[in-house]
Amino acid sequence: MYSKILILYFPPVVAQNAVVCYLTKKFDLIFNILGARVSNKKDGYMVLELRGTKSNYQKGVSFLKDQGVRVSTAEQEIWRDMEKCTHCGACTAVCPTGALSIKRPEMEVIFDQEKCSVCELCIFTCPTRAMGLYSKNTDEMMV
Ligand code: SF4
Ligand code: SF4
Missing domain, CATH: 3.30.70.260 (ACT domain)
Structure with missing residues (x-):
């Protein structure tokens, strides 16, 4: 299969x-x-x-x-730049797979790459451009 x-x-x-x-x-x-x-x-x-x-x-x-x-x-991977992330939570509202979620009570945004479908929605939602798309083959940032 x-x-x-x-x-x-x-x-x-x-x-x-x-x-x-x-x-x-x-x-x-x-x-x-x-x-x-x-x-x-x-x-x-x-x-x-x-x-x-x-x-x-x-x-x-x-x-x-x-x-x-x-x-x-999903030939590319999504990565989060922790230095840019402010844990605002905006990306968790658009993530369709639950890869981005809020850990309570710390209110910390967790990124579980295993659940990520590389739909790219978080990239365009993130106000600080912390989320990026990388090629698995070259490790180059694409978006
Ligand atoms: S939208 Fe961007 S800054 Fe906000 S929690 Fe998500 S990755 Fe961090
Ligand atoms: S690319 Fe899509 S599935 Fe992956 S973390 Fe961003 S919103 Fe969630």
Whole structure:
């Protein structure tokens, strides 16, 4: 069984169609939605774990791309610059997987990289630019 976490970005016109359901119907794939924000008026995203045979997985991903969905995989890693982090908690409100959470009563923001799906939402939410995207291959900061 092949399994991968994917981040799907839907432009508004695609968000009106239930394209993800076809992954099961057409390609016998099992999906587990880890987080989502989809609206038929705005663009949206979905973080999901996709499981099935490798061949069906590849066909399913091609199908999504053909439908206009931008598909990205977790080939990069998210890192937090602790010197920049003020523990404001803003990133915990957008993190769909619970990788960022608030430890109470200390009110300290914890980052569990094992849970991170690399959806990048925290990068654009963080007011101090403490969250960054790095290439696993080169260790270069990308965003
Ligand atoms: S949003 Fe940025 S500064 Fe605030 S807790 Fe998250 S990483 Fe730290
Ligand atoms: S990229 Fe940021 S918001 Fe997305 S899962 Fe990882 S820690 Fe959470």
